Amino acid sequence: MWLRVLRGTVRSGLTVERARLEPLVALRGAAGVALVIGLALWLVAPDFAASSAFGAFAAGVATFQRTWRPRAWLALAAGAGLAVSTFVGFLAADGHWGLFVVLLAVWAFLAGLAWAIGPTSGIVASLTVGIMLVTVIIPATVPGALGHAAVIAFGALVQAALIVLFPVRRWGAQRDALADAFAAVADYARRLRHDPEALFDPEPLMTARAAAAVTPWQAQRRPAELHGSRALAERIRPVLASLADPAVGAAAAGPERDRARELLDAAASVLDAAARSIRHGEPARVPAAAVEVLRARDAAGLTGAAKRAEARLVALLGEALESAEPSGSSSSPAVSFASADQPDAAPLLRPAMPALVASAARAARGELRHDSPVLRHAVRLSAVASLGQLLGSALSLSHSYWAPMTSVLVMRPDFHRTYARVVARLAGTLVGVGVATGVVQLTSPGAYLSGALAVTFVALMYLLMRTGYVVTQACVAAYVVFLLGMGGSDWQQTVPDRVLLTLLGGALAMIAYAVFPAWETPRLLDRLADWLAANGRYAAAVMDGFADPADPLRARAVREALLAARTARAAWEEALARAKREPVRHPGLTRATADAAHDAVAALGRAAMLLEAHPPERGAQPVPEAARFAEALRVATEQGARELSEGRAPRWDEVETAFDAWEKRPGGQDRLVRRGAELLLEALEDVTETAGTFPLDQASAGPAG
Numbered sequence: 001m002w003l004r005v006l007r008g009t010v011r012s013g014l015t016v017e018r019a020r021l022e023p024l025v026a027l028r029g030a031a032g033v034a035l036v037i038g039l040a041l042w043l044v045a046p047d048f049a050a051s052s053a054f055g056a057f058a059a060g061v062a063t064f065q066r067t068w069r070p071r072a073w074l075a076l077a078a079g080a081g082l083a084v085s086t087f088v089g090f091l092a093a094d095g096h097w098g099l100f101v102v103l104l105a106v107w108a109f110l111a112g113l114a115w116a117i118g119p120t121s122g123i124v125a126s127l128t129v130g131i132m133l134v135t136v137i138i139p140a141t142v143p144g145a146l147g148h149a150a151v152i153a154f155g156a157l158v159q160a161a162l163i164v165l166f167p168v169r170r171w172g173a174q175r176d177a178l179a180d181a182f183a184a185v186a187d188y189a190r191r192l193r194h195d196p197e198a199l200f201d202p203e204p205l206m207t208a209r210a211a212a213a214v215t216p217w218q219a220q221r222r223p224a225e226l227h228g229s230r231a232l233a234e235r236i237r238p239v240l241a242s243l244a245d246p247a248v249g250a251a252a253a254g255p256e257r258d259r260a261r262e263l264l265d266a267a268a269s270v271l272d273a274a275a276r277s278i279r280h281g282e283p284a285r286v287p288a289a290a291v292e293v294l295r296a297r298d299a300a301g302l303t304g305a306a307k308r309a310e311a312r313l314v315a316l317l318g319e320a321l322e323s324a325e326p327s328g329s330s331s332s333p334a335v336s337f338a339s340a341d342q343p344d345a346a347p348l349l350r351p352a353m354p355a356l357v358a359s360a361a362r363a364a365r366g367e368l369r370h371d372s373p374v375l376r377h378a379v380r381l382s383a384v385a386s387l388g389q390l391l392g393s394a395l396s397l398s399h400s401y402w403a404p405m406t407s408v409l410v411m412r413p414d415f416h417r418t419y420a421r422v423v424a425r426l427a428g429t430l431v432g433v434g435v436a437t438g439v440v441q442l443t444s445p446g447a448y449l450s451g452a453l454a455v456t457f458v459a460l461m462y463l464l465m466r467t468g469y470v471v472t473q474a475c476v477a478a479y480v481v482f483l484l485g486m487g488g489s490d491w492q493q494t495v496p497d498r499v500l501l502t503l504l505g506g507a508l509a510m511i512a513y514a515v516f517p518a519w520e521t522p523r524l525l526d527r528l529a530d531w532l533a534a535n536g537r538y539a540a541a542v543m544d545g546f547a548d549p550a551d552p553l554r555a556r557a558v559r560e561a562l563l564a565a566r567t568a569r570a571a572w573e574e575a576l577a578r579a580k581r582e583p584v585r586h587p588g589l590t591r592a593t594a595d596a597a598h599d600a601v602a603a604l605g606r607a608a609m610l611l612e613a614h615p616p617e618r619g620a621q622p623v624p625e626a627a628r629f630a631e632a633l634r635v636a637t638e639q640g641a642r643e644l645s646e647g648r649a650p651r652w653d654e655v656e657t658a659f660d661a662w663e664k665r666p667g668g669q670d671r672l673v674r675r676g677a678e679l680l681l682e683a684l685e686d687v688t689e690t691a692g693t694f695p696l697d698q699a700s701a702g703p704a705g
Contacts, residue, residue, distance in 0.1 A: 021463055024168045029060035030459030032159040037451045037486075040151060046447045050483050051086075051148040053451075054134070055079055055155030057458055057479070058127045063163065064465050067120045068173065068211050069350070070218075072160040074120070079156020081128040083149040089132035090145035101386050107132060108385035108408065112378025115413050116363040122413075129385060129408045133401035174226055177211035179279035180204045181233045182320070186271035188237065189264045192244035196252075199602050200241070202566045205234060209563075212348050219347040225278055227347065232320045233271075239316060240267060241606065242613035243309040248675055255301040263310060266290035270317045277321075284321050305614060305672055312613075373518040377413040380512040384411065388508050395504075397497040406505025411512070414520065416581040418513055421469065422506040428473025429502045432457075435474070436481035450486035454479050520578040521586050524594065527572040529645035532601050532687065534568035536637020537561045539608035539680050540630040546673045547627035549616035558612060565605055572598070593690070600686040607679035614672055623670055625662040629677050632658035640687070649691045652684045 033056045040049035062078035063071040085107065093100040111129050115122035131152070184204035191198040208230045214222060243260055246252040250260035269290035277284035294314050302310050351359060367374040388404030410421035436457075439445075445453060461475035477498075538561040545554040576594055579586070589597070632654040640650030659681050662674055 021467070022168070023463060025064075026459055026462035026465075028162050028166055028168060029063070029159065029462040030455055032056045032060060032155070032162050033458050034451075034455040035162075036151075036155040036158050037455065041447060041451060041486075044151070046486050048147065048151050049447075049451065050486060052151035052155040053454065053483055054131065055082055055152030056159050057155070058082055058131065059156035059159040060458075060462060061127065061465070062120070062124045063159065064462065067118075068213065072163040074124075075156050075160040075163060078124050078127065079153045079160075081124060082131045082156065083153040085128040085132040086134075086152055087145050087149040091142075094142075094145075101389060104129070104132060104389060104404075105382045105386040109378045109382035111408075112381040112413075113364045113367060113374060115377060116367040116374045117360045121360070126381075126408050126411075129381075130405045133385075133389065133405045133408070171223060171226060174211045174222070175279055175281070177204075177208045178226060178229055178233075179275040181208035181230060182271050182275035182278065185233050185237050185240070186268040186275065189240050189268040189271065192240055193261045193264045196244040196246060196249075197606075199599070199606060200237060203570065205230070205237075206566055206570060208233070209348070213350045214347055215350050219349070223281070225281070229274075229278065229320070232316060236267070236271070236313065236316045236320065238609045238613035239309050239313045240264065242610045243306060243313060245610055247679055248305055248610050248614070248672060249309055250302060250306045256303070256306060259302055259310075260306065262293045263313065266293040267313060267317060270294070270321065274320045286321070309613060371523075373413045373520070376516055376518040377411070380516055381408060381411055383516075384408070384508045384512045388505055391504065391508075392501060395500075397501060399497060400501065402498050402501035403505040403508070406502050407509045407512075410506065411509050413518065414578050415513055415517065415583075416578060418509055422509050424469040425473045426502055426506050428470045428475075429477040430499060431470075432474035432477025432479075433481060433499060436478035439478075440481070440485060445482070445485065447486050450482045454482035454486060457482065519582055519584055520575045521582050521584050524572075524575055524579055524586055524589055525647070526645050527568075527575040528597055528601065529641035531565070531568040531572045532604070532644060532650075533638050533641035534561075534565040535601060535605040535608065536633055536641075538565040538605060539611075540634040540637075542608045542611045543626045543630035543633065543673075543677070546611075546616050546620075546623045547630060548622055549620040550618055550622075555615070562612075569602075569605070572601075596690045597687070600683065600690045603686060604680065604683040607676060607683050610679065611673065611676035621670075623673055625658075626673055626677070629655070629658045629662065633680065636684075640684070644687075644691060649688055650684075651688065652681065655681055655684060 033053055036052040036056045037049050040046075040052045059075040059078045059082075063075050067074060089100065089103065089107075092103040108129050111122070111125035114125035181204045184201070188198065188200045212226070212230050219227075243249045244264060246257075250256040266289075269287050273284040273286045276282070294317065350356075367378075369375065384407040385404045388407050389401065392400030392403040406425060410418060410425050412418045412421065436453075439453065443449065457475045457479040461472055461479060464472045464475065480498075538558070541554075541558045541561040545551070545558060548554065576598070580591065636650075636652050636654045640652065643650045659677055662677065
């Protein structure tokens with residue numbers, strides 16, 4: 001187990017994916033570091049140049065994290081946090097060593113809780129702990145500490161200014177996220193041609209939704225093709241599924257199935273064209289053959305629900321092409337085969353700063369429970385930071401802060417990423433220090449040449465930050481060696497100590513996780529149960545729409561239930577992925593049974609999606625049986641989720657009773673709804689059957705070591 005994880009870590013750490021490189025962004029970040037180093041060397045002194053370089057470096061690292069917020073503000077926030085931690089740490093360390101250790105423990109604990117807000121906040125908070133550890137070697141005067149805090153903030157300010165003055169591919173990340181959503185739906189359409197019951201991974205749609213959240217100022221300035229298009233991808237997906245599924249769409253064989261395959265292939269071509277248009281800001285170009293297929297509706301042999309799905313699909317694809325037309329383009333869309341109008345969707349607004357702070361505080365408070373992985377991470381981070389500082393000092397090694405700083409920067413809330421970063425940081429430090437040492441021996445660089453070499457390696461680090469973690473860490477180690485050499489530190493005294501302290505810091509991080517773990521494996525059934533309950537609420541909300549078609553809030557209720565179901569699915573899939581990389585095993589869930597359970601619960605959501613593709617009109621006749629079925633479904637899935645979480649196979653007697661009491665009434669829509677209810681019940685029975693394949697009565701006993 002451990003050797004397999006080690007091999008995977010080394011392999012992924014050494015792999016450089018060219019598609020993920022961003023040379024212009026890396027060049028801009030390195031230019032910011034070079035600018036602050038040059039100005040500090042020219043106007044102040046080498047030691048201030050090192051501090052300013054650290055601020056610019058850390059601000060650049062923060063802006064490379066995955067976030068949809070303006071990166072200039074992220075650089076400023078990182079710089080402010082670094083400056084504050086520098087000065088506060090100095091005040092505590094100046095003659096009050098015990099107070100500094102206490103402050104370090106508290107600060108590290110709060111930094112660990114910052115992971116409740118998100119990965120970007122957690123990483124930036126870890127950087128502030130790292131700079132606080134460096135404060136023990138800065139000049140022992142208050143004005144000196146203020147000066148170093150100021151130049152650190154200045155370095156971040158320079159990075160923020162460069163981001164504003166030289167934007168690289170403005171709105172590029174949002175374009176990619178939206179284009180990936182359309183491309184994912186296109187791939188789904190192609191898979192449905194061969195597998196009418198294929199499952200769809202909603203992650204691209206979730207990412208596109210996160211990317212679509214903007215401030216009011218941004219909402220007025222973003223390109224038109226990024227406004228409202230995401231909703232189209234959301235609406236197209238269930239229509240594709242309902243057209244392909246023989247239960248509610250085209251027949252399994254014959255002319256209807258041939259027509260359905262033609263439509264799915266044409267839809268994939270249109271969606272790919274829309275994705276390319278959005279990604280590159282160019283007019284959409286659709287193959288002529290796909291256009292002819294979509295226009296040939298009168299000659300098609302589809303009937304009933306499949307015919308309605310075809311008409312709806314053609315209209316939505318026409319809207320997708322119109323919405324993908326680049327803003328400011330005077331040309332008309334390359335092709336049009338529908339006259340449907342694009343609705344003026346309201347933008348998703350990001351919360352203002354006061355609301356954001358309040359939301360962050362609520363998220364952190366919500367993690368203050370004994371079983372929270374974030375709380376356990378905060379406790380580990382606090383203990384390791386303070387213990388590492390004490391051990392590093394006790395060993396009387398130069399730059400003793402390197403041990404706790406190594407621990408703080410590699411630790412993550414989950415086991416796999418912590419372990420991978422420990423191994424990668426150790427290997428990268430050895431390589432980077434060795435390369436930098438050889439360069440120093442051969443060239444004996446002065447302050448300016450050391451600064452130039454530091455900028456070179458930080459440019460490589462920025463370039464490789466999104467890929468090749470071992471290589472990135474080698475660049476960081478070399479950067480620090482040259483930075484210290486620029487400030488006058490003798491590398492011969494610091495490099496051997498740094499390697500030893502890196503080993504110590506990595507060992508502390510791993511020991512902390514072994515002593516106080518937060519395994520995801522024991523919580524797998526809870527995550528699966530949450531997803532089951534969320535899918536049940538989503539299916540019940542869809543059924544409620546047929547029970548009361550005139551309800552003006554039904555569409556909103558379905559949408560909110562769908563988003564909650566996606567969130568629960570993402571939590572389950574993330575937990576499952578982490579559990580597969582942990583050196584423990586669940587006594588009830590094997591990989592095969594976990595995958596089978598995933599498919600069973602996903603089928604419940606898919607059955608609800610098929611019904612969602614055929615919403616009733618406002619004036620449609622209510623289906624009272626749907627209301628009773630929806631209520632039984634909602635109650636039963638909540639109870640079934642509790643039973644599954646407690647290690648018991650769920651039962652669906654109430655749902656079966658409600659379905660058996662359904663009276664067959666005339667009307668195509670009623671038959672469609674009843675068929676959808678039958679699919680939902682079949683999916684629930686599959687969940688029970690799958691749950692019976694592993695010993696649920698042992699599931700609460702904890703993971704096997």
